[in-house]
Amino acid sequence: MGFRLRLASFFVAVLVIVQGLTALLVYQVARQQLIEEGQRQLQVASAAFSKQLTDVSRRVADSVNLLALDYALRSAFAQHDEATLLSALRNHGRRVGARQMFAIDAEGRVQADTAGTVAAGARFPYPDLIDHALDQPASAVVAWQGGAQWMVVVPVFAPNLVGFVAAVLPLDNRLLVQLQGQSTLPRQVELASRGGDGRWQLLAHGDAPADLTRTLLTPRAQLPTLPRTAEVAGREYVVQGLWLDRSEGSAPVAALLGYSVDDALRPYRKVAFAWGGISLLGLLVGLVGAWLIARGISRPVERLADAAGRIAAGDYTLADIASAEPGGRDELAQLATAFARMSDAIREREARILHQAGHDQVTGLANRAATEVRIDHALASQPDTPAALLMIALERLPEIIKTLGHDVCDRVMRQAGVSLLEPARGAEIARATDGQFSVFLAHANRQTAIATAFRIVEALSEPYHEDDLTLDLAPAVGIALAPAHGTHAGDLLRRAEVALIATRGSDEPVAVYDPATDPHRPDRLSLMADLREALAHDQGLELHYQPKLNLRSGRVDCAEALVRWRHPRLGMVSPATFVPLAEESGNVRKLTRWVLATGIAQAGRWQDAGLAIRLSLNISARDLDDNELPRRVSELLTIHRVNPGGIVLEVTESAIMGKPDAAIAVLRRLAELGVDLSIDDFGVGQSSFAYLRRLPVRELKIDQTFIRHLGTSREDRLIVRSIVELGHHLGYRITAEGVEDQAGLDGLAEFGCDHGQGYLIARPMDGAAFEAFLAAGQWSGPAVASNGAASA
Numbered sequence: 194m195g196f197r198l199r200l201a202s203f204f205v206a207v208l209v210i211v212q213g214l215t216a217l218l219v220y221q222v223a224r225q226q227l228i229e230e231g232q233r234q235l236q237v238a239s240a241a242f243s244k245q246l247t248d249v250s251r252r253v254a255d256s257v258n259l260l261a262l263d264y265a266l267r268s269a270f271a272q273h274d275e276a277t278l279l280s281a282l283r284n285h286g287r288r289v290g291a292r293q294m295f296a297i298d299a300e301g302r303v304q305a306d307t308a309g310t311v312a313a314g315a316r317f318p319y320p321d322l323i324d325h326a327l328d329q330p331a332s333a334v335v336a337w338q339g340g341a342q343w344m345v346v347v348p349v350f351a352p353n354l355v356g357f358v359a360a361v362l363p364l365d366n367r368l369l370v371q372l373q374g375q376s377t378l379p380r381q382v383e384l385a386s387r388g389g390d391g392r393w394q395l396l397a398h399g400d401a402p403a404d405l406t407r408t409l410l411t412p413r414a415q416l417p418t419l420p421r422t423a424e425v426a427g428r429e430y431v432v433q434g435l436w437l438d439r440s441e442g443s444a445p446v447a448a449l450l451g452y453s454v455d456d457a458l459r460p461y462r463k464v465a466f467a468w469g470g471i472s473l474l475g476l477l478v479g480l481v482g483a484w485l486i487a488r489g490i491s492r493p494v495e496r497l498a499d500a501a502g503r504i505a506a507g508d509y510t511l512a513d514i515a516s517a518e519p520g521g522r523d524e525l526a527q528l529a530t531a532f533a534r535m536s537d538a539i540r541e542r543e544a545r546i547l548h549q550a551g552h553d554q555v556t557g558l559a560n561r562a563a564t565e566v567r568i569d570h571a572l573a574s575q576p577d578t579p580a581a582l583l584m585i586a587l588e589r590l591p592e593i594i595k596t597l598g599h600d601v602c603d604r605v606m607r608q609a610g611v612s613l614l615e616p617a618r619g620a621e622i623a624r625a626t627d628g629q630f631s632v633f634l635a636h637a638n639r640q641t642a643i644a645t646a647f648r649i650v651e652a653l654s655e656p657y658h659e660d661d662l663t664l665d666l667a668p669a670v671g672i673a674l675a676p677a678h679g680t681h682a683g684d685l686l687r688r689a690e691v692a693l694i695a696t697r698g699s700d701e702p703v704a705v706y707d708p709a710t711d712p713h714r715p716d717r718l719s720l721m722a723d724l725r726e727a728l729a730h731d732q733g734l735e736l737h738y739q740p741k742l743n744l745r746s747g748r749v750d751c752a753e754a755l756v757r758w759r760h761p762r763l764g765m766v767s768p769a770t771f772v773p774l775a776e777e778s779g780n781v782r783k784l785t786r787w788v789l790a791t792g793i794a795q796a797g798r799w800q801d802a803g804l805a806i807r808l809s810l811n812i813s814a815r816d817l818d819d820n821e822l823p824r825r826v827s828e829l830l831t832i833h834r835v836n837p838g839g840i841v842l843e844v845t846e847s848a849i850m851g852k853p854d855a856a857i858a859v860l861r862r863l864a865e866l867g868v869d870l871s872i873d874d875f876g877v878g879q880s881s882f883a884y885l886r887r888l889p890v891r892e893l894k895i896d897q898t899f900i901r902h903l904g905t906s907r908e909d910r911l912i913v914r915s916i917v918e919l920g921h922h923l924g925y926r927i928t929a930e931g932v933e934d935q936a937g938l939d940g941l942a943e944f945g946c947d948h949g950q951g952y953l954i955a956r957p958m959d960g961a962a963f964e965a966f967l968a969a970g971q972w973s974g975p976a977v978a979s980n981g982a983a984s985a
């Protein structure tokens with residue numbers, strides 16, 4: 194139910210209830226009052242009625258008294274002259290309005306009757322009246338001839354009592370109407386007599402219907418001599434009865450007076466109608482008023498609710514709210530004003546928050562999230578236009594933070610942000626991370642990007658000054674190019690950062706992203722998953738074998754097993770790629786297990802076939818953390834019945850450097866099994882002979898970088914010769930890997946190196962090819978002969 198309807202209903206309900214209760218109260222009070230008034234009136238009226246009747250009878254008595262003095266009448270009495278009596282009675286009866294006159298002798302016998310209803314000589318029916326009449330005029334109301342009559346009796350003296358005259362006056366409807374006209378008698382006046390059997394008989398009722406007698410004076414009912422209310426013919430009355438003067442010769446006659454409460458209420462009814470009309474009008478006016486007021490309230494409230502909804506949706510155009518109640522001073526207008534003020538505050542705050550969300554507090558530049566959105570937008574709108582993203586780092590910043598704190602760092606960044614503005618004019622500049630800015634050049638090829646990068650470096654190379662502080666910031670810039678290196682801000686930012694990292698190892702402060710050197714290429718992720726698959730199902734992995742030439746005997750008596758992975762999609766993947774991948778993804782132990790199992794099994798088969806080949810297997814640095822490794826190797830040796838001396842395990846020099854004792858213990862246990870340990874890529878790491886002496890190592894493999902230019906580089910010759918001589922003195926076998934030319938091989942033979950390995954001798958090949966290689970004696974002797982000659 195809406196507000197308007199509720200308010201209107203409330204008004205109506207209150208009005209109706211109040212009016213209804215008032216009406217009821219007024220009606221009850223009025224009715225009660227009228228009843229009391231009726232009772233009073235009836236009391237007065239009955240007294241008045243008695244008095245009227247008495248007056249009438251007295252008047253008649255006086256007239257009859259005059260008649261009694263009439264000479265003719267008196268002499269007629271005395272002479273028993275009936276004719277004269279009758280004529281005198283008729284004359285007088287007419288004068289006083291009597292309907293019947295009697296002449297009665299002194300003994301109470303009727304002498305003459307004008308109506309002839311009583312025979313002459315019969316006894317007068319009301320002797321008690323005759324007795325009373327001797328003292329005074331006697332009268333009574335009697336039921337006579339089917340009606341109520343006043344019977345008035347007076348004595349006649351001549352000069353002694355000669356008889357009586359009785360006049361009968363009808364108390365009929367006409368008289369009642371007449372009496373009512375002369376006084377305040379109520380309209381309902383009925384006369385009734387009660388017979389000896391208790392039945393009531395209606396005698397007169399004026400001009401009103403005779404309802405009272407019929408309804409109230411049922412047989413044996415008592416006359417209500419005190420006023421009381423009664424319902425008669427569906428209407429309410431106050432009634433009161435009174436006995437009229439009676440004669441013993443007649444049934445008693447009573448008057449019943451009725452006061453109609455309904456009639457009395459009639460004027461009130463008009464008032465009630467008027468009141469009802471006024472109420473109805475008030476109700477209508479109230480309804481309309483309530484509706485208008487409710488509308489006056491609910492309209493602005495609805496507008497406010499609507500405005501609140503718009504604010505929720507981010508629309509702050511609320512100009513109409515405050516003006517909704519122009520100049521209004523009521524609560525709603527205040528609310529509207531407060532609301533408008535609130536929405537302004539929200540708008541301001543939101544703008545501020547929005548600004549903060551998209552900007553860096555320190556430099557005031559856009560932040561990474563904001564710039565990414567804009568870069569993406571720009572890239573999407575010009576997909577084929579070359580663009581560039583520059584990632585700028587102040588390499589000294591971490592150091593500055595550590596020594597001088599974040600406040601200085603903030604000021605440095607703020608200053609650097611300002612310095613950027615000039616060289617990166619027109620570009621999208623942002624603070625990408627704590628210590629890095631990004632600059633997006635929407636239209637820039639490689640050359641422009643590099644040129645801008647150098648201008649930026651130049652601008653930021655200016656040292657930062659503060660008080661007596663001078664800081665060199667060491668700026669560096671990584672560049673990623675769109676669309677070549679990515680078409681999304683995220684990719685470009687990441688790749689520019691990779692390029693940035695590349696500057697750290699070089700002298701140039703600017704580097705462009707090079708996919709080939711990116712260790713974080715996304716394809717590596719799927720490659721890791723593929724490698725796990727390959728290892729789990731032993732699919733696509735194989736071992737190739739590269740011969741090692743014994744430079745003394747000129748024979749191939751050793752080989753190095755090198756793992757190969759034939760990727761279902763990418764083809765042959767280099768171990769230089771996937772071994773580090775396996776190390777990173779925690780799969781290298783599985784790989785090593787596979788290599789050891791495959792290699793040792795192969796060694797066992799060759800041993801059984803009578804091929805005396807010592808087989809080198811590579812293990813990774815991570816394998817040295819594997820306590821299980823020695824036991825596994827031992828098991829494999831046992832299973833394949835391989836002589837431990839026929840197996841060499843290669844670990845790179847860097848892998849063993851700085852290893853904890855646990856790793857060294859693994860190496861010792863391996864050595865205890867009888868397998869030989871070899872240090873791979875020897876010479877490039879930082880190991881020393883002093884350190885190596887502590888390890889159970891049998892062989893050193895001089896790294897390829899020293900061998901490749903052995904024919905031409907005097908330095909390399911010196912290094913290699915020194916390693917060979919020193920190694921030999923310390924009891925190590927020496928192998929040189931990466932022998933690609935004859936000069937190198939000759940050099941090695943000259944220095945007394947034990948084994949040579951390299952493409953000159955043979956490339957790594959699969960097991961079958963290797964066996965064929967051995968069988969064919971594919972390494973022919975000349976070089977070794979010269980070696981032998983040289984060493985001889």
Ligand code: C2E
Nearest residue numbers: 755756768769772788811812813931932933950951952953
């Ligand atoms: P590494 O152990 O030093 O292996 C020698 C690498 O030099 C091999 O590359 C080999 O093919 C290559 N090579 C041999 N002679 C020449 C030459 O005359 N000139 C040139 N330029 N290269 C030559 P590959 O097979 O690609 O293996 C690369 C590296 O991968 C290996 O270096 C080794 O560290 C790792 N690796 C290979 N197989 C395994 C393995 O089974 N287990 C583990 N953990 N690492 C392995």
Ligand code: MG
Nearest residue numbers: 753811843873
């Ligand atoms: Mg190796």
Ligand code: MG
Nearest residue numbers: 873874896930
């Ligand atoms: Mg090597």
